[in-house]
Amino acid sequence: MAQSNTTVSLVSDPFNEIVREAAKISGIQLRGLVSHGAYTDDGAPPQFSVILPQSWGGGVFCMRVVSSDGLYEAENTYQIPSTWQGGAAVLDYPTSTPGRLAALRPEEIAISSANGACGDTSGEIAVTFWEGAQVADSVSLLINAFRAEETYLYFDDEPSIPDIKCSVSSAAIRASFDTICTIPAALIRGRPVEATILPIKNGELGREVSVILHLGAAG
Amino acid sequence: MRFSQLFTIRSGAWILAFITPSLALVVLISILTGGISSSRSFLVEANTTGMSVQFSGLNNAWPLGRATICAPLDRPKRENARGTGPCDERRYTPSENDDLLLEFPDGSSATVLVQGNGGLAIQVSGMSLFGDNTRILVARDDWIAVGAMVFSGQAVIGGQMGSGQQNILLDGRFEVRETSSFSLGGRNRIEVIKSGTLLRGEQASISESGADTTVTGHITWSDNRRSMDVVIVSLPGNTALSLGHIGGDQVSSIQPDWIDYALASPTLVALTLVLSICIGAGQLFFTATSYLRKTNRTSETTTTEGQ
Numbered sequence: 001m002a003q004s005n006t007t008v009s010l011v012s013d014p015f016n017e018i019v020r021e022a023a024k025i026s027g028i029q030l031r032g033l034v035s036h037g038a039y040t041d042d043g044a045p046p047q048f049s050v051i052l053p054q055s056w057g058g059g060v061f062c063m064r065v066v067s068s069d070g071l072y073e074a075e076n077t078y079q080i081p082s083t084w085q086g087g088a089a090v091l092d093y094p095t096s097t098p099g100r101l102a103a104l105r106p107e108e109i110a111i112s113s114a115n116g117a118c119g120d121t122s123g124e125i126a127v128t129f130w131e132g133a134q135v136a137d138s139v140s141l142l143i144n145a146f147r148a149e150e151t152y153l154y155f156d157d158e159p160s161i162p163d164i165k166c167s168v169s170s171a172a173i174r175a176s177f178d179t180i181c182t183i184p185a186a187l188i189r190g191r192p193v194e195a196t197i198l199p200i201k202n203g204e205l206g207r208e209v210s211v212i213l214h215l216g217a218a219g
Numbered sequence: 220m221r222f223s224q225l226f227t228i229r230s231g232a233w234i235l236a237f238i239t240p241s242l243a244l245v246v247l248i249s250i251l252t253g254g255i256s257s258s259r260s261f262l263v264e265a266n267t268t269g270m271s272v273q274f275s276g277l278n279n280a281w282p283l284g285r286a287t288i289c290a291p292l293d294r295p296k297r298e299n300a301r302g303t304g305p306c307d308e309r310r311y312t313p314s315e316n317d318d319l320l321l322e323f324p325d326g327s328s329a330t331v332l333v334q335g336n337g338g339l340a341i342q343v344s345g346m347s348l349f350g351d352n353t354r355i356l357v358a359r360d361d362w363i364a365v366g367a368m369v370f371s372g373q374a375v376i377g378g379q380m381g382s383g384q385q386n387i388l389l390d391g392r393f394e395v396r397e398t399s400s401f402s403l404g405g406r407n408r409i410e411v412i413k414s415g416t417l418l419r420g421e422q423a424s425i426s427e428s429g430a431d432t433t434v435t436g437h438i439t440w441s442d443n444r445r446s447m448d449v450v451i452v453s454l455p456g457n458t459a460l461s462l463g464h465i466g467g468d469q470v471s472s473i474q475p476d477w478i479d480y481a482l483a484s485p486t487l488v489a490l491t492l493v494l495s496i497c498i499g500a501g502q503l504f505f506t507a508t509s510y511l512r513k514t515n516r517t518s519e520t521t522t523t524e525g526q
Contacts, residue, residue: 208297
């Protein structure tokens with residue numbers, strides 16, 4: 001691929017964006033790791049940026065954007081240059097419907113940037129910034145817990161961090177994700193951590209799912 | 220003799236000519252006021268696997284008899300074993316109660332779900348006696364022995380549809396009932412203004428000015444072991460039925476309007492019938508009057524000529 005060695009480039013061609021009239025529910029449980037800024041529709045396309053670790057250099061990652069009601073979905077692959085030193089990358093996001101994205105409130109949009117090609121991601125996810133400064137002070141993990149009554153988040157490798165009780169999303173329509181976990185401030189901009197998600201449904205503990213979170217430290 | 224006959228017919232016609240438009244006006248007014256009437260009740264009857272209630276008032280008590288109480292631990296104990304009891308001991312501490320009376324204080328809430336074994340799981344919050352998210356399990360035989368469970372408060376039948384949802388409205392129907400503004404014969408007439416069915420997976424509640432309103436209702440067991448039957452009735456008011464669907468971007472609101480009222484109200488149908496008879500009779504009288512007047516004039520002319 002003829003690409004510059006320093007910029008992250010969009011591989012998907014055409015840009016894969018679906019604006020549908022009826023909700024589709026995916027089987028994927030992890031829907032996003034996001035830090036929100038305020039996006040106003042000034043005619044310019046929304047700006048997404050992601051802090052990509054150096055270890056992802058030379059590979060691809062998959063960025064997915066879904067709205068809570070499931071009516072907006074975008075899934076695209078980006079190439080990371082092999083000489084990538086780690087750091088923030090602004091993503092090319094040629095959306096055809098900036099107004100539609102602008103209308104979404106923070107609890108209504110989930111963005112995930114996961115290592116690997118779309119459909120073949122590795123369980124590592126980097127925080128995506130939406131229209132905000134890249135110094136995150138709040139990061140949310142958005143999950144489809146399939147209507148679990150309770151969801152807990154554990155950081156087993158970080159004994160000083162207490163477990164997190166996630167909350168049910170306040171979005172009116174919870175078709176593509178229903179649970180939001182707030183990442184503890186102490187972890188933000190730190191080294192990658194393993195998070196374990198535990199849903200409790202119908203009074204029974206469910207299967208634990210682990211994921212590596214890259215929370216903003218370049219490296 | 221002829222003249223007085225003519226007079227009677229003519230005055231009858233005039234009376235009818237007055238009655239017909241005033242009756243038409245009454246019908247029109249009642250259609251329009253019926254459409255904006257604020258004294259209707261919604262009735263919803265549903266077969267569902269679950270529902271939730273936020274109780275209001277002091278009259279909410281369920282004598283459950285024998286039940287298992289699963290009190291939540293502060294935090295789940297992931298490393299422990301589940302245990303073999305009815306509740307997951309990594310999350311709850313179980314205890315048995317032989318004579319449980321659940322008294323729901325004003326503002327407390329409960330989510331009732333029918334379990335796979337046909338029993339009930341009642342998850343309660345806002346009660347002083349039990350911690351939030353306490354699960355109360357009642358076996359099916361014990362539930363049937365208990366009988367109906369009556370409630371008053373804000374009720375939502377079924378959960379918002381999504382993969383994994385277990386609180387599912389299976390089927391149901393609704394009716395809008397209203398006391399007629401006309402009480403012919405001194406009795407209040409209850410009329411069904413609108414009715415319809417509820418589809419599987421919908422989420423139903425009754426609202427007034429956009430917020431869930433207080434309803435009374437009851438929960439009884441269904442012959443189907445996986446569900447229960449629920450009936451809710453709203454207090455009279457300017458109420459609407461709120462239905463959540465999958466794929467919809469907002470809750471749809473069902474409220475009768477003047478068209479439903481004009482089509483469905485038996486009083487209006489009766490009034491319309493009376494009105495059409497009046498119009499027919501009036502037409503007949505007018506035809507008769509003009510014929511008689513014509514005949515009279517002709518005979519008067521003949522008499523004058525004869526002299």
